[in-house]
Amino acid sequence: MELKRTVKFEADRDPEFAYWISHTVGGERIRHCLQCGMCSGACPLSLYMDYTPRRLMHLSREGFKEEVLSSFSIWLCTCCYACMVECPKDINITHLMYALKERAIREKFYPKRFPIPVMAREFAHMLLRSGRITESWLVLRIFLHCSLLRLFGMSKLGIKLLRSKRLRFAHEHIERREEIKKLAESVRTAKERMAL
């Protein structure tokens, strides 16, 4: 049996993470959080979460980076903004979930072959390449990267959609694709310049 200390000491926390969350876009008021729990109450997914939104807010502002970024909760968030609308302190909780996801993807804190980060990546690549999303190809690519088995399990769904003439395989794209590349490039250099 592996013995593990279950209580964390103050020194185990990551002050950089605590600083980052309260200085990132949307996190300005996280220190005002009352821990009232309105966010968790409003969240339709909180009953499936390992850490509810209220606990995530507290853990992240105190610098528990490991717990927060490896928590399953951030992937459960569907961005329905219920928490944010309810928050009496106007904390931009939904946006913080995005920020946490972005950081977890960047630092590779997620279960391997987990579809949500794969979807974010595939979506981004398709958008940068063609400027538009072709839903059928996006779904195919996600399953190709996550689980071929599930893709076969979905053949019934595919047939249903084909029958309703909703599945289209023609690749959508914009005319001036170079503009998308230029936009992304310009943001990248600006981010470096502004050290974001």
Add this chain to the structure above:
Amino acid sequence: MKFAYYPGCSLRGTGRAYEDSLLAVFRALDIELEELEDWNCCGATTYLSFDELTSYALSARNLAIAERMQLDIVAPCAACYLVLNKTQHYMHDYPHIDQLVRGALKSIGFDYKDRVKVRHPLDILWHDIGVETIRSKVKAPLKGLKVAPYYGCQIVRPYATFDDQYAPVSMDRLLEAAGAEVVSYPLKTRCCGGSQKGSLPEIGLDLLSYLLIEAKKCGADVIATACPLCQFNLEVFQSEVGSRQRPISMPIVYFTQLLALALGAPFSDIGFKYSVVPIQPVLRQKEIACA
């Protein structure tokens, strides 16, 4: 009245019924639409978690194009509507985002002045056209059709100012003007699970089952939606929800399909041909023409 029409990727993919019926409604009410020239994907909710700042620049390209066309945008897709609004809000609230996005737009030849408004069809129909005008133009009232209005999350939350964030009524009033009987549906803004059905099927099915069962309990014949993803989830995965509990057969339509039908658009032109759960049996039962 003229708007720049921003269809978004879904309305050209699985949500074609929304596009067909929306155009029919706007035509019947003499609202002119011009498609946003060479529009690109708004990034939806997915791109934001990949690279937030780039996502603002990408969606702002659409705003800049609308500005060049000197028109306000109408964005029927819930995610597009939210993302375009969010981009504007964040450009106002955070100087560094504003600077970064404007810089990016300049690199592709746009001098963005922030003069564009992003509107939702519900907003336009309810506030600019008005319930009375719509009622006066209804040719085939949807008499006796019980509709559960389902708004989903991202139209009313967090930025919409045209309606309430938890208990919106715009779609209720519009459908009533079309002659339908709108049932009280308390889950009207509860999340359908979004793309969760794809990644975590069990949880996605749970969320969908609450919505479907509640609508049935409220006595609805159909659910009216305003979001391509909600519509897709509720309709296509209905059989899976049904196989876990009792079988459910509930047509899920766009609110614009019902409005277009009432305004006298031909049944075959307003996207019902893409349905997985057909609405015809319900309409026939209520003696509403659907030829």
